Amino acid sequence: xxxxxxxxxxxxxxxxxxxxxxxxxxxxxxxxxxxxxxxxxxxxxxxxxxxxxxxxxxxxxxxxxxxxxxxxxxxxxxxxxxxxxxxxxxxxxxxxxxxxxxxxxxxxxxxxxxxxxxxxxxxxxxxxxxxxxxxxxxxxxxxxxxxxxxxxxxxxxxxxxxxxxxxxxxxxxxxxxxxxxxxxxxxxxxxxxxxxxxxxxxxxxxxxxxxxxxxxxxxxxxxxxxxxxxxxxxxxxxx
Amino acid sequence: xxxxxxxxxxxxxxxxxxxxxxxxxxxxxxxxxxxxxxxxxxxxxxxxxxxxxxxxxxxxxxxxxxxxxxxxxxxxxxxxxxxxxxxxxxxxxxxxxxxxxxxxxxxxxxxxxxxxxxxxxxxxxxxxxxxxxxxxxxxxxxxxxxxxxxxxxxxxxxxxxxxxxxxxxxxxxxxxxxxxxxxxxxxxxxxxxxxxxxxxxxxxxxxxxxxxxxxxxxxxxxxxxxxxxxxxxxxxxxxxxxxxxxxxxxxxxxxxxxxxxxxxxxxxxxxxxxxxxxxxxxxxxxxxxxxxxxxxxxxxxxxxxxxxxxxxxxxxxxxxxxxxxxxxxxxxxxxxxxxxxxxxxxxxxxxxxxxxxxxxxxxxxxxxxxxxxxxxxxxxxxxxxxxxxxxxxxxxxxxxxxxxxxxxxxxxxxxxxxxxxxxxxxxxxxxxxxxxxxxxxxxxxxxxxxxxxxxxxxxxxxxxxxxxxxx
Numbered sequence: 285x286x287x288x289x290x291x292x293x294x295x296x297x298x299x300x301x302x303x304x305x306x307x308x309x310x311x312x313x314x315x316x317x318x319x320x321x322x323x324x325x326x327x328x329x330x331x332x333x334x335x336x337x338x339x340x341x342x343x344x345x346x347x348x349x350x351x352x353x354x355x356x357x358x359x360x361x362x363x364x365x366x367x368x369x370x371x372x373x374x375x376x377x378x379x380x381x382x383x384x385x386x387x388x389x390x391x392x393x394x395x396x397x398x399x400x401x402x403x404x405x406x407x408x409x410x411x412x413x414x415x416x417x418x419x420x421x422x423x424x425x426x427x428x429x430x431x432x433x434x435x436x437x438x439x440x441x442x443x444x445x446x447x448x449x450x451x452x453x454x455x456x457x458x459x460x461x462x463x464x465x466x467x468x469x470x471x472x473x474x475x476x477x478x479x480x481x482x483x484x485x486x487x488x489x490x491x492x493x494x495x496x497x498x499x500x501x502x503x504x505x506x507x508x509x510x511x512x513x514x515x516x517x518x519x520x521x522x523x
Numbered sequence: 524x525x526x527x528x529x530x531x532x533x534x535x536x537x538x539x540x541x542x543x544x545x546x547x548x549x550x551x552x553x554x555x556x557x558x559x560x561x562x563x564x565x566x567x568x569x570x571x572x573x574x575x576x577x578x579x580x581x582x583x584x585x586x587x588x589x590x591x592x593x594x595x596x597x598x599x600x601x602x603x604x605x606x607x608x609x610x611x612x613x614x615x616x617x618x619x620x621x622x623x624x625x626x627x628x629x630x631x632x633x634x635x636x637x638x639x640x641x642x643x644x645x646x647x648x649x650x651x652x653x654x655x656x657x658x659x660x661x662x663x664x665x666x667x668x669x670x671x672x673x674x675x676x677x678x679x680x681x682x683x684x685x686x687x688x689x690x691x692x693x694x695x696x697x698x699x700x701x702x703x704x705x706x707x708x709x710x711x712x713x714x715x716x717x718x719x720x721x722x723x724x725x726x727x728x729x730x731x732x733x734x735x736x737x738x739x740x741x742x743x744x745x746x747x748x749x750x751x752x753x754x755x756x757x758x759x760x761x762x763x764x765x766x767x768x769x770x771x772x773x774x775x776x777x778x779x780x781x782x783x784x785x786x787x788x789x790x791x792x793x794x795x796x797x798x799x800x801x802x803x804x805x806x807x808x809x810x811x812x813x814x815x816x817x818x819x820x821x822x823x824x825x826x827x828x829x830x831x832x833x834x835x836x837x838x839x840x841x842x843x844x845x846x847x848x849x850x851x852x853x854x855x856x857x858x859x860x861x862x863x864x865x866x867x868x869x870x871x872x873x874x875x876x877x878x879x880x881x882x883x884x885x886x887x888x889x890x891x892x893x894x895x896x897x898x899x900x901x902x903x904x905x906x907x908x909x910x911x912x913x914x915x916x917x918x919x920x921x922x923x924x925x926x927x928x929x930x931x932x933x934x935x936x937x938x939x940x941x942x943x944x945x946x947x948x949x950x951x952x953x954x955x956x957x958x959x960x961x962x963x964x965x966x967x968x969x970x971x972x973x974x975x976x977x978x979x980x981x982x983x984x985x986x987x988x989x990x991x992x993x994x
Contacts, residue, residue, distance in 0.1 A: 368840045389833050411855035412844060475855025475876055477862075 286403055287314035289330075291323045291337035291349055292365060297388060301336060301365070304395035311396060320344035327356050334399055335362040336386070339373055347380040354381040361402055371416050381504050383497060384408045406478075406493035407500055414472035417499060421461050461499070468495045540593035543734050547590075550737040551583030557744060575626045575747070579740040582619035586737075588612035590730055607654040614650055614670070617677050618643045620736055624680075624699050627743060639680060646673045681707060698742070702735045709733075795888055799842070802895065803835030834860060838898065842891050848881035850893060850926065850978070851917055857897055858915070865913070868905050875916035879924050882978055885959065892955040893926075893976075899948050900928045900974045908932025908972065919980065926976040934967040941965065 288311055292298040298316055305311045314332050317323050320343045327349075335353045337346040350362045364377040364385040374385050384407040386398050398408060409417075461469070464485075471481045482489045558576035589612035592605060621643065625636050646669060653666030681703050709732035811828035814820030841856050854876055858865070865872060885893065904910055910932030917926050938944030941953035941963070949965070952974070956963035962977040 368837050370840050371844055389830070410859045411852060412841060412859075415852055470878075473855060474851060474878060475858045475874055477874075480874060 285312040286310055286333045286399070287312050287331065288334045288336055288399065289315040289317070289323070289326065289332045289353075291317055291320075291335070291341065291346060293318045293338060293341050297338075297365075300392070301395060304392040305399075307392055308396035308400065310400060318342070320346070320349055323349045324352055327353055332357060332360055334403070335360055336365060336399070337362065338365045339377065347376060350377065350380045350382055363399065363402060369410060371410075371412050374410075374413055375416060375420070375503075378500050378503050383500050401493075405490060405497055407497045409472055409496050411473045411475055414469045417503065418461075418466070418469050418473060420503070421499075461502075465495050465499055468492055469499070472496075537593065540590050540730065543730055544587045544590050546734060547583045547587040547737050550740050551580045551587065553744060554580035554583065554740060557747075575623065575743070578619045578623040578626055579744070582616050582623055583737055583740065585612045585616040585619060586733060589616055593730070604658065607658065610670070611647075611650060611654065614647060614673055616733075617673070618647060621677065621680050623736075623740070624703070627699055635683075639676075642676060643673075646676060649673075678707075698739055702739050705735055706732045792887075795891070796839070799839045799891060803839055804832050807832035807835055834864075838894060842887065842894055845887075845890050846881055847887065847890065848883050848885040849890075850882065850885070850924065851876055851879055853890060853894055854897065854915065854917055854926070857894065857901070861898075861901055864901075864905055868910075870904070870910060871912045873912060873914040875914065875918075877918045879917060879919050880980075882924060883981060885978070889959040892959050893961075896952055896955050896976065897926075897928065899952055903948060904928075904930050904932060907935070910972075920977075922980055924978045924980055926978070927973060929971070929973045931970055932972055934969045934972050937965050937967050 288305055290298055290301050290305075290313065292301060295318070298318065302313055302316055305313045311334075315326050315330060317326055318341075320341050323337070323341075332353070335350065337349050339346040341349075346364065350364075353360045353362060362377075362380075362382040364374065364382045365388055366373055366377075366385045367388050369385055369387055377385065384398065384402050386395055386408075390398070402408075467485070468481060471484070476484070478489045478492045481492050485492070554576045558574055558580055561574065561576060589609050592609050621639065625631055625639065630636050649669035650666065650673060653663075653669040656662040656665045706729065709728040713727045713729050807828055811825055811832060814825045814828055837860055838857070841860070845853055845856075858872070858874070901913075904913055908930050910930035912931050914927070914929040916929075917924070919925075935946075938946070938949065941949045942957075944950060952965070953963060956976060960979070964973075964975045964977075966973045966975075
């Protein structure tokens with residue numbers, strides 16, 4: 285059974301999602317809270333498999349709940365409850381560690397299906413988000429090339445340092461999209477469905493969906509790595 | 524001023540005279556250079572008699588010429604002629620010196636100054652004639668009268684200057700007063716001592732006292748230069764302040780313009796959003812409310828209206844992020860948003876969308892028109908067509924980008940003029956196509972309906988493509 289925590293401040297919407305989970309025999313409602321404070325406290329005393337959280341909470345943002353859940357429960361997968369599924373909020377959620385989103389106006393069956401699809405390796409994505417991801421990874425690749433050049437020169441200067449070189453930072457920052465991932469993103473941005481892409485690429489739908497999930501992981505890692513690198517560069521973190 | 528008799532003089536006298544001449548030439552040269560600079564830079568006429576530096580230069584040059592016979596054993600001209608030239612040079616020295624004092628005192632505007640100027644030249648002319656009469660016809664009377672009148676006029680001028688300059692606080696006028704006084708005393712002394720010399724050589728004091736005029740001129744020029752420097756510095760400071768003020772004013776203007784432009788943009792954006800809300804969400808919510816108020820609508824009808832309202836809201840938000848002219852992404856997003864409705868309608872979608880480049884002239888408002896038009900076309904298919912297959916294509920066709928939405932539904936009657944047909948939906952399509960400058964064509968019969976929208980590609984893009992094909 286997949287244990288699900290719901291974080292939603294609107295009681296009616298929370299009740300809707302609770303009922304959606306109840307309709308599936310594979311999903312178990314592990315907890316249901318309405319504030320960031322309650323959610324963070326719950327995370328320290330319970331375990332979960334899926335986090336379903338709203339972004340706009342009375343005492344903070346759902347992004348902090350996502351980050352904390354990923355820290356305390358690395359195997360946890362997060363989905364954001366989004367009113368419109370707009371690019372800015374979805375990308376911010378993915379950077380925080382979410383693997384997808386559910387519309388607030390989804391049907392009950394769709395809620396359960398989306399959660400189970402995500403557990404099976406699929407992540408929802410829209411053409412607009414695909415386009416933003418393409419632009420974002422292209423920007424990250426250019427910045428990573430510049431940064432790795434800078435990083436190499438600094439590394440050479442610190443070659444005899446007892447701390448050595450942080451190779452994980454270096455490799456994450458410079459990893460671009462694979463050709464297949466790029467192709468998938470391009471086709472999604474052009475409006476093709478998973479089934480059409482799978483047919484055109486002669487792969488399974490699951491393979492196409494896993495590309496998206498991997499892209500979300502990359503985006504989250506890149507965001508975290510960039511934050512760590514910037515903090516290190518600014519002297520906020522010890523090298 | 525009588526010409527010096529050419530007599531044996533002490534040796535130091537020639538050296539001193541040479542020093543006086545050199546000093547006078549130096550001062551005269553400096554004054555001439557400053558005068559020429561004045562004429563070149565300030566555009567003054569070179570013949571202006573009230574130019575301080577011109578008067579100073581001419582007086583010093585004339586004085587130098589007048590002292591040559593004290594240095595040279597053999598002057599350049601025969602004795603009598605050289606004596607005439609020498610005395611005329613000293614006369615001119617007196618004339619220009621008087622002018623210098625007038626200009627220094629700032630009295631050139633007074634009628635007296637002009638009278639002095641004309642009177643001096645008349646007397647000078649008289650002295651020239653007198654010299655000619657003396658050497659041509661051996662008649663000294665004219666010359667004596669001329670020189671006498673000139674000396675009298677010079678003394679009167681000196682007296683007038685002395686009286687007036689006493690009451691002035693200006694330092695240089697008082698200095699000039701002092702120098703004039705010393706020279707008058709020296710001249711008087713020379714006259715007395717020459718009378719008393721009784722054939723013995725007397726070393727005149729006036730040539731050396733007159734050097735003080737050269738010194739005065741030098742001091743005046745230095746002072747003028749200092750004043751000019753101070754004025755320039757003050758002007759530069761004032762100019763710098765004015766430039767800074769203007770730059771500040773310009774920066775403030777730019778900021779105001781920027782604020783106005785931002786305000787205009789915000790207003791335009793607000794208007795567009797309000798129009799969107801009116802045409803999209805507002806219309807559907809109103810329809811839903813009417814359905815609720817009437818007893819005829821079913822729960823499913825009301826739910827459909829509300830879902831369509833939500834769809835419109837999401838499309839409005841998507842439109843905010845669309846790149847101008849990116850019709851391909853607009854279509855892709857519409858398909859994504861309406862995927863549940865496609866599924867509910869059990870439609871087979873044939874997706875034939877090429878990655879056509881964006882059409883930059885389609886701004887936010889135009890893109891929203893295209894979005895509404897495609898949504899309207901899809902809505903017709905969902906609600907009325909009873910179609911099984913929906914073919915959506917977007918491709919470049921020569922100078923145009925062609926969007927076609929084709930279904931195999933039951934079709935409908937297309938009025939000859941869409942703008943005046945009975946169908947509100949078709950009228951809306953026609954109006955929106957006209958608003959964005961696109962050509963709209965609708966064909967429909969049983970089993971086939973095609974809505975075609977042709978958009979012009981930018982001219983520069985067509986040219987580039989033609990070149991690429993030709994190359």
